[in-house]
Amino acid sequence: MDRRTRLVQKISSTRTFARIAPHVIPALDRTVHRLSGGKALLSTRMLPGVVLTATGARSGLPRSTPLACMPQDDGGWLLIGSNFGRPGHPAWTGNLIKNPEAEVSWRGRDVPVRARLLTGEERARAWRAALEFWPPYAAYQARLEREIRLFRLDRR
Template sequence: MAGLGVRLVQRMSSTRAFAKVAPHVVPALDRTVHRLTRGRFLLSTQMLPGVLLTSTGARSGLPRRTPLACMPEEDGKSWILVGSNFGRTGHPAWTRNLLTHPDASISWKGRDIPVTARLLEGQERSAAWTALLSFWPPYATYQARVDREIRVFRLTREDG
């Protein structure tokens, strides 16, 4: 039954209606639940692993908190983030923030972790994209819907 539930959510998340509504509803719910549980829980992590990214605003220089799905890597020290923006035309603001200020932090399973973000390109991006499509197939629908190349970042835990 769990597999059926996942497939249903994947199908629903690939719709244009979801792309219109989700960016306004999902992050607000996630931030509220994260705050109320003192960082131990994100609502969206019931389907996908997730982090709460704290980056520095590209123009404002102010801290920006964004709940995001992620693909944790096997090394336990890095995470892949996808700037899909639910298949909407523009890049999400958090991707510009990371391009301008790659030092950030994530809340991962209730722990704050300093990270450095790097935009993946070329063969490295291609390999990550293949893994991402196995991890969450709706990313293919999001990419097909837009003319831009969806940005993919690797966040790596800072040592020390």
């Protein structure tokens, strides 16, 4: 791991980052995604990312959210509902629970997906992989009383 990655991981583990990042990173990602014709996200300089479009649990309207993801060997994705280590589950997780059929923008392509909330041993395995992938998730979980939700997205 290079020095830049270690520095970003250290910074992203802080409470200050958790207060500021949710207001800055998604807005920058949306702008870069739009300007690149769906081919790029600014945050992918450190982590792979998708733009998830899911149906709002309450509104029924499409809701698009740029998210870090863990691409899986079989072509699916793992999404971690860390909410930057802030209390409360991110809204997109509730949307996927109520409406699991969604779409991701991945490398310039829109891909229909079906989401599944992971539980039990499957969640435990995915959580270990997530911590290996991005160690700051451990700091996020340590600050929280809730269990961070993990979703598996499979292509439809």
